[in-house]
Amino acid sequence: MIKQGDMVRLRPGVYTRIDPAQPPTAEEWIVLRARALAQTTSEPPLFSHLTAAALHGLPVRAPASTKVHITLPPERPGAQSLVVRHRGEVPDDEQVERHGVRFTSLERTMADVARTASFETAVCALDAAFRPVTAPEPGVNDIAAAGELRARVLEITSRSAHGRARALRALAFADGRAQLPGESISRIRLTELGFTRIDLQVPVAGPSGQNYYVDFGLDDARAWGEFDGEKKYRDEAMRSGLSLEDVVLREKQREDWIRGTTQRPFARWKWAHLRSAETLAQRLKSFGIRAR
Incomplete structure (x- = not known):
């Protein structure tokens, strides 16, 4: 990014104005970069992994890279700066679109983050993803709802051997009662x-x-x-x-x-x-x- 005063270049031709007194959070930066990429590509990308996590409003704690993540079909070519490309098929029912931005569903995002992110980064995001389902307020711990959501995410992770053990560990540890x-x-x-x-x-x-x-x-x-x-x-x-x-x-x-x-x-x-x-x-x- 090239900064000029309070103007920040997100991608060539795409700038945003920021308030130096209240700079964007890490998650807000990710969302800004994703929207900038969506505006400058001929075919809307499918954001995934930690970028999809931020678009879902989940915390992204200490990401390994500031690049945005997208998932492409295995046969589709593609190379873009500041982008991490993942190859794989994403069924239509594991995609959502909001405000013109396409990204993976919550369950698919949880699976991708659990498989690929560090344990600490994954647990922070997974705890937040479980929270509204299993622990929407203090004193509530819906174990059955947690089990159902965990089972859906595990089904997605089971489709690939890549990162399966890592995902199992993070999902077993996740607890929606953690509020921050x-x-x-x-x-x-x-x-x-x-x-x-x-x-x-x-x-x-x-x-x-x-x-x-x-x-x-x-x-x-x-x-x-x-x-x-x-x-x-x-x-x-x-x-x-x-x-x-x-x-x-x-x-x-x-x-x-x-x-x-x-x-x-x-x-x-x-x-x-x-x-x-x-x-x-x-x-x-x-x-x-x-x-x-």
Whole structure:
């Protein structure tokens, strides 16, 4: 991309204006590049893999490349810059079109991402794909719906031996109760540390009869854990009209109540603590928490 002020060239002849104060997210960049390619080709491409994931609104965490992904029939030639081409047949019922952009269906996209992306990238996308089906709100975990969706995706992955073992691992680990990519990566790190009894979105009765939901119940260590993303503090929409100070105070009161009523330690961590299992272990150790 060639940048000139706040104008960014996505492809030859296609530019977009961005706000330097609020640059696009990684997923928004992918969507912009996909739309630019769709505008400049004679035959609309079929976007797939991580590009289709972004078009479905799924998180794309740490992609290996910024190129867009398309799938072509095996016999069709094609070579374009900034494009990753995959060869294969995609049935009509595994394609969707929105606003003039063609891409693979959600189930096909989940299968392709599970087969080809890194474990961490795949789990973040798969957790988000399962969420509206199996866990649309805290406290809900529709195991039957999760099983049905997982079976449909596994049927698609079974058509090819390529990446099948990788897909099975990612799909078995995926859990729609993880509400953010940070929670998805947290589960991976906690598992790497040896925690085996990890519960998600655990309800704890609050002082007025309402439930507080905690990201992680670490039952191995009789402890609580939460990924402390910054968005709930910085995003005014998520603060529901409250000031930053009020949000921080409310979180402290909630945490104090949960710690006091359950008599369990309560650890919080941020993205910096998820760089590796070791960095998260050090963070948990400061709260007296370790896998048993």
